[in-house]
Amino acid sequence: MNVGVLTGGGDCPGLNAVIRAIVYKGLNQYKYNIMGIYEGWKGLLEGGPIAPLTIEDVVGIQVRGGTILKTSRTNPFKHKKGIELIKKTLKKYKLDAVIAIGGEDTLGVAARLHQEGIKVIGVPKTIDNDVAGTDQTFGFDTAVNIATEAIDRLRSTAEAHNRVFLVEVMGRHAGWIAVQSGIAGGAHMILVPEYPIDVDKLVTGIVKRHARGEEYSLIVVAEGARLKKDGGQSDYILQEPEKDEFGHVRLGGIAYILAKIIEEKTGFECRNAILGHIQRGGKPTAFDRVLSTRYGIHAIDLIKQKKFGQMVALRGTKIVGTPLVSAMKKAKTIDKEYYKIAEVFFG
Numbered sequence: 001m002n003v004g005v006l007t008g009g010g011d012c013p014g015l016n017a018v019i020r021a022i023v024y025k026g027l028n029q030y031k032y033n034i035m036g037i038y039e040g041w042k043g044l045l046e047g048g049p050i051a052p053l054t055i056e057d058v059v060g061i062q063v064r065g066g067t068i069l070k071t072s073r074t075n076p077f078k079h080k081k082g083i084e085l086i087k088k089t090l091k092k093y094k095l096d097a098v099i100a101i102g103g104e105d106t107l108g109v110a111a112r113l114h115q116e117g118i119k120v121i122g123v124p125k126t127i128d129n130d131v132a133g134t135d136q137t138f139g140f141d142t143a144v145n146i147a148t149e150a151i152d153r154l155r156s157t158a159e160a161h162n163r164v165f166l167v168e169v170m171g172r173h174a175g176w177i178a179v180q181s182g183i184a185g186g187a188h189m190i191l192v193p194e195y196p197i198d199v200d201k202l203v204t205g206i207v208k209r210h211a212r213g214e215e216y217s218l219i220v221v222a223e224g225a226r227l228k229k230d231g232g233q234s235d236y237i238l239q240e241p242e243k244d245e246f247g248h249v250r251l252g253g254i255a256y257i258l259a260k261i262i263e264e265k266t267g268f269e270c271r272n273a274i275l276g277h278i279q280r281g282g283k284p285t286a287f288d289r290v291l292s293t294r295y296g297i298h299a300i301d302l303i304k305q306k307k308f309g310q311m312v313a314l315r316g317t318k319i320v321g322t323p324l325v326s327a328m329k330k331a332k333t334i335d336k337e338y339y340k341i342a343e344v345f346f347g
Contacts, residue, residue, distance in 0.1 A: 002033045003303055004095040007067040008040035008106030012125045013284030014138035014292035017062035018101050021296025023053045030304055041109055042074035044086045050093050062289050065282045083116055099299050104131055111324040114309040121302050122311030122324050123295050127280045130174035133326030134313035138292040143279040144180045150275055151185030155218055162215040164206060164262055168255035168274040171222030173331040179342050182220035190342045191221040194333050196228035203265045223251040294319050
């Protein structure tokens with residue numbers, strides 16, 4: 001059997017560990033031919049490049065960030081005759097099945113291609129940890145650790161200068177990184193997309209802490225958090241308005257906006273730090289290397305079992321297969337009970 005492997009969407013720590021696991025087990029145990037599809041769905045759409053992957057190609061890559069297969073944010077359904085072109089490429093390279101490693105956009109394409117008769121298996125990844133159908137995605141643990149280290153470092157300068165410091169982390173629809181890194185780093189306030197920001201409440205909390213002798217504040221905010229307004233919330237803060245092929249805009253800058261507001265309302269000196277792509281670069285943590293490896297092993301097992309149209313998922317401590325459509329449900333967001341753990345420390 002010839003199995004193609006691709007990585008789509010944003011890069012993420014752990015991608016290479018998934019590829020390595022698929023190649024090792026696919027070649028050594030199942031005697032499959034594993035073919036690397038370069039630049040995600042773009043590679044299938046444009047007819048390549050696609051090339052065999054050997055053990056030598058993947059030795060030791062589990063420690064590396066990024067992806068040896070490159071990636072793109074290509075949506076085949078936004079291109080004329082996209083499905084026909086993909087099927088043509090699959091036939092050209094005699095690919096019997098495809099393993100697609102990616103977030104909700106990549107997996108959404110995989111689910112639709114399965115409906116078109118293409119044999120596909122999904123592997124969920126995103127540092128945001130917002131893919132439904134799985135308890136955790138790889139890359140998330142690494143991002144939380146990076147964000148926590150940044151918070152630890154920024155605390156010392158915030159305290160030394162008696163400043164309010166806002167740390168902006170990734171999280172378009174879900175505040176998982178913000179909450180976990182904020183709890184771990186001892187943030188005074190954590191602002192997430194799930195709950196609109198009440199500026200008056202935020203400012204009151206800062207003033208109260210200052211009055212009782214805590215002359216600095218450390219606030220973690222997710223990039224997708226928005227200000228509370230009458231009847232709803234404000235628009236997203238954007239880096240740029242252009243949308244990618246999946247309809248997404250680039251978020252960023254809410255920390256800058258909040259710093260200006262807080263400084264104006266309190267008179268306290270405010271600074272902001274936007275971590276951006278630092279969170280998903282570099283080496284994956286040990287946890288993410290192991291989770292990615294387990295995902296890769298189970299993905300090639302699903303190929304062997306002919307359970308196409310599924311994605312691998314973490315449920316408790318076990319890796320299982322679940323329908324790809326489960327990843328297309330509403331983004332996995334933080335529920336109130338979880339957020340209440342963080343709120344204990346907001347006083």
